[in-house]
Amino acid sequence: QVHVQESGGGLVQPGGSLILSCTASAASESIVSDAAIGWYRQAPGKERELVALVSRLGRHDYADFAQGRFIISRDNAEKRVYLLMNDLLVEDTAVYYCVAGGIHWGQGTQVTVSS
Numbered sequence: 001q002v003h004v005q006e007s008g009g010g011l012v013q014p015g016g017s018l019i020l021s022c023t024a025s026a027a028s029e030s031i032v033s034d035a036a037i038g039w040y041r042q043a044p045g046k047e048r049e050l051v052a053l054v055s056r057l058g059r060h061d062y063a064d065f066a067q068g069r070f071i072i073s074r075d076n077a078e079k080r081v082y083l084l085m086n087d088l089l090v091e092d093t094a095v096y097y098c099v100a101g102g103i104h105w106g107q108g109t110q111v112t113v114s115s
Helices: none
Strands: 002-007 010-012 018-026 037-042 049-054 060-062 070-075 080-085 094-100 109-113
Touching: 002 094, 018 037, 018 094, 018 109, 037 070, 037 080, 049 070, 049 080, 060 070
Parallel strands: 010 109
Antiparallel strands: 002 018, 018 080, 037 049, 037 094, 049 060, 070 080, 094 109
16 A cells, blocks of 8 residues: 655745655655656635656656646655645635655645735
């Protein structure tokens, strides 16, 4: 069974920054370095959408709204995938989910951008 856990959400003012963190493990062993890891988000009343993805081989892909503001990175030593979010907008408010291997989802972490 794969366990995916997000952390780092919270309340931030418009224009601020936030770093989300994701860990993923199976049988107590991290799978972060061996799997594609993605960040998705879902705002109230909207469908879940891709934010950013890092493939097994290290390719990074971003949604248009994330390009230039968000950075996804994998730290194999820390066994974590981070999502650095800069210049946050009110419309970035959502629950952010981490997914490992395309099928193993975390419970999500709330990000609220508000003044």
